[in-house]
Amino acid sequence: MEKYKSKRLSSLGSAIFSDMAQWKEEVRRRGVDVIDLGIGSPDRPPSERVIKAMEQAVRQPHVYGYPTSEGSPAFRAAVAKWYQHRFSVTLDPANEIVTLMGSQDGLAHLAMAITDPGDVVMVPDPGYPIYGASLVLAGVTPYFVPLREENGYLPNLADIPEQTAREAKFILLNYPSNPLSTVASKSFFEQLIAYANKYDLLVVHDLAYSEMAFDGCRPMSILEVAGAKDVAVEFHSMSKSFNMAGCRLAFMVGQPEVVKALRVLKSNIDYGVFLAVQEAGIAALEEDMEQGQSVAALYQRRRDVVIDGLAAAGWIIPKPKATMFIWACIPHGWTSRQISREILYETGVVVIPGDAFGEEGEGYIRIALVQEEERLREAVSRIAGFLRSHGKSTSA
Known part of the structure; x- marks a missing residue:
C-alpha cells in the first residue's frame, strides 16, 4: 500500500477509464487524428x-x-x-x-x-x-x-x-x-x-x-x-x-x-x-x-448520423429515445475492453467499454455524441472500415 494513499481512494474510479486515458495519449503521440466520443461533455457553449x-x-x-x-x-x-x-x-x-x-x-x-x-x-x-x-x-x-x-x-x-x-x-x-x-x-x-x-x-x-x-x-x-x-x-x-x-x-x-x-x-x-x-x-x-428551444434536436440529428451510418456498415443498433449517448451491443468475438482498445488503436475513435459502468455492461460500448455531424460521419466511416477489416459486419 502506498504511504499516502488510503484504501478508500484505491477503491474509487474505474481502472478502465485510466487505461482509456493512457491508450488515447499513446495514439495521439503517434500523430493520429483522435475523434473523442468518450466523455459526455457538451461540445458547444451555452446560449x-x-x-x-x-x-x-x-x-x-x-x-x-x-x-x-x-x-x-x-x-x-x-x-x-x-x-x-x-x-x-x-x-x-x-x-x-x-x-x-x-x-x-x-x-x-x-x-x-x-x-x-x-x-x-x-x-x-x-x-x-x-x-x-x-x-x-x-x-x-x-x-x-x-x-x-x-x-x-x-x-x-x-x-x-x-x-x-x-x-x-x-x-x-x-x-x-x-x-x-x-x-x-x-x-x-x-x-x-x-x-x-x-x-x-x-x-x-x-x-x-x-x-x-x-x-x-x-x-x-x-x-x-x-x-x-x-x-x-x-x-x-x-x-x-x-x-x-x-x-x-x-x-x-x-x-x-x-x-x-x-x-x-x-x-x-x-x-x-x-x-x-x-x-x-x-x-x-x-x-x-x-x-423552449431544447438541445434535443441537435442530438437527435447526431444520433441518426451514427446509428444510420453504422447500420449501413452492418452494425444494427436500436435508436435510443434520449440522452447524448448510444449504448451499443458489440459484435460477436470481442469483449467490451478489447473492441474499445482496438477501435481506438486502429481508427483513432474513442469509445468507452461497457464494463466501465459495472459488470452488467460487458458486451456493450458507450458512444458519446459530442462532436459535430461531419466528425461523427468520419468516426462512423473509420469504424465501418474497422468492422470490414475484422470481418465483423453484424451485431450480437
Whole structure:
C-alpha cells in the first residue's frame, strides 16, 4: 500500500477509464487524428443570453462575497418556476431545493448526509461511476441492481431480496439513463414509489438528461407521481441541457428532510456556487421557459448520423429515445475492453467499454455524441472500415 494513499481512494474510479486515458495519449503521440466520443461533455457553449447574464454578473461587486451553501433565493425560485413549467411539480424553494456544484457534487455527498457506515444502498448496474464511488466514500455497502436489455434496462424490483429491500436506506436510479440511454414510463415510476412506501425506502432519481429526448418523447420527473415528494429526491443538472458543464451548477429537489441533510453537509464542506454562475443558470431556465428551444434536436440529428451510418456498415443498433449517448451491443468475438482498445488503436475513435459502468455492461460500448455531424460521419466511416477489416459486419 502506498504511504499516502488510503484504501478508500484505491477503491474509487474505474481502472478502465485510466487505461482509456493512457491508450488515447499513446495514439495521439503517434500523430493520429483522435475523434473523442468518450466523455459526455457538451461540445458547444451555452446560449448568448446565458453568456451575457454571466458577463454582466461578474461585474457586480456583491457576487464576490461568499454565496450561501443552499443556493441563492433567486436561483432556487427559478428552479421552482421551471419545475412547475416543465413537469407541473410544485416545489418550495425554501425547503425543497438545494443548489449544487454539478449533480456529481450532490451525488458524491448524498450518502454521507443520510446514511451511516455499514448501511445498504441499492445502485444500478450498469450505472454512472459516481453512484458506486459515493458509497465507498460513505462506507456504505452497495447492492447492485442489474439492468438488462431483456427487461428494457429497468430493474426487476421483484428480484431484489426482501431482506435487502428492508435494510436498504435508498435506491438510486437514472432515467433517461447514462449509459443505457433508456427512458422509464410513468407506470414504472408509480411501481417504484409504491415499492419505496412498502419498504420505507428513499428513492434517489438522477434526471440529468430530461431535456435530451427524441422523436416526441418527453421524459417525466418522478415527482409527478402522487406522493413521490414524501419518499423521493431528484437531481437535475445545467450541464447537458444548457451546455453549462464547465459552470458546475445543478440542484437536488424533493423530500425536505433529505434536502436539509444535504444542505447541512454541504455547509460544512463549501460555501456554494459562485453567484455569477447562478445568475447564468437563472437566465438559462428563463430562456427555456420562454422559448423552449431544447438541445434535443441537435442530438437527435447526431444520433441518426451514427446509428444510420453504422447500420449501413452492418452494425444494427436500436435508436435510443434520449440522452447524448448510444449504448451499443458489440459484435460477436470481442469483449467490451478489447473492441474499445482496438477501435481506438486502429481508427483513432474513442469509445468507452461497457464494463466501465459495472459488470452488467460487458458486451456493450458507450458512444458519446459530442462532436459535430461531419466528425461523427468520419468516426462512423473509420469504424465501418474497422468492422470490414475484422470481418465483423453484424451485431450480437
